Amino acid sequence: MFDYKLLAALAAVIEQAGFERAAQVLGLSQSAVSQRIKLLEARVGQPVLMRVTPPAPTEIGRRLLNHVQQVRLLERDLQGQVPALDEGGLPERLRIALNADSLATWWAAAVGDFCASHRVLLDLVVEDQDVGLKRMRAGEVAGCVCASAKPVAGARSVALGAMRYRALASPAFIARHFPTGVSAAALAQVPAIVFGPDDLLQHRYLVALGVEGGFLHHLCPSSEGFVRLTAGGLGWGLVPEQQVQGELARGELVELLPGRPIDVPLYWHHWRNGGELLTELTRQLTRAAGRWLVPFS
Template sequence: MLDYKLLAALNAVIEHGGFERGAASLGLSQSAVSQRIKLLESRLGTPVLVRMSPPQATAAGQRLLNHVQQVRLLERDLRTDLPAMDSRSSMSRLRVALNADSLATWWAQAISGWCSAEQVLLDMQVEDQDVGLRRMRNGEVAACVCATEQPVAGARSLLLGHMPYLAVASREFIARHFPDGVSIAQLPQVPAIVFGPDDQLQHRFLRQLGVAGEFEYHLCPSSEGFVRLLTAGIGWGMVPALQVATELRSGVLCELVPGQAQQVALYWHYWRNGGQLLEGLTRELAARVPRLLG
């Protein structure tokens, strides 16, 4: 069998973002951890991490981390069957990538009861969907929430539901730019807010209304920052209806063109051989998320 002490050293350095903290988490000296990783590399004949700050796993290192996480999930199943096996911490770790808007809206309510009941600690990573799926393929995360249906090799995908996005702006913004009512044709001349270079929601919304071409925009890669900028009247943008329900009710934010919601599908991608823990989380999400998405 593999020498798991070496793999655990690699895992700790990457998980804690450095040799010093990784070593501390294992109760080892930094030089002991460093030696284990060198030994691992000499056995493999290839580097497992790039010595930068924070250290990055190489392709070979990622493959090993993938393996470590799968083994841990299987060990957890084992401990459930043979509770006497391990008297140490009974908390399991699960690494999951998800889109920022899910984390900012329904995610916490969907998983909190399950995490407490199952004693699971989550490593959540915010990634746009291409990166999230690549991380699944590399084995850096065991599961991923994104808008793409096609699973990567070794994984399954499950439709959780659709998240409606609305085009909104502050009442004050609309009054300032459109004193005579919102003019679709003029919309590209007022500033929008866009989440990042890959966020095409605003473009799709304008195309759906028959407006083509470029428009001016702020870039804000933060879900809460996005809503704060909308509320402060700096631009218009597409946000999950879930996230601005209060602001719409109070009239702080208004829909630009009612009845033009964009539906974004959400899929749960998970390793096929992720053990009972991942299967349990999948069942929990399948049961809870459709209701949370309304």
């Protein structure tokens, strides 16, 4: 068998984003943690992490982390069957990557009861829909909500539904920039709001209108900040419809060109051998997501 003390040290350094916090969590000195990582590296014959801030796993480090993650979930199943094995009585911590817009809208309502009844604590990692899978591949999370259908090796994906986005702006913004009505060409000349370098929604919207190339934009990597900037008249942007039902009803946000939503499919990715807890969460998500997401073909 592997030496799980060493693997647990590696997992802690990555999860806690540093040796100091890892040491606190493990109840060890920092040099003891360092020592364990070095021992692990001596065993596998190569570095398991890069000493940067925060520490990042190497290729082999990632495979080890994957393994630790899955072993932990299997241990939980066993503890369910053999309660004497339950070591601390602490709830399980489930590390999950999801896109900011899911977290800002349907996620809590979909999993709230599940977490309470299964005594699960969430460790959420926010990633743009197109990059969350990297965390799966890196073995840093047990599951992930993202826009890609294709599972990484060892994982499964299920379709949850699609998030409906509408291109919105404040009435003041529209009055200032489009006194004679919104046109596609004019839209490319006024500031948009973009979540981050991986957010291509605004770009797709303009392309669908026949506008190619770059456009002015603010960068705002926060779902709620995005809505606030839009409502504050700083720019236009694609916002999840269900996040701004109040603003739409009150007329604080207005659709630029009515009837042109963009639906972004969302998939739930989870380890194939992730144990009963992940299977149960998967069941809950597929059951519940339809209440907040729209079907897609």
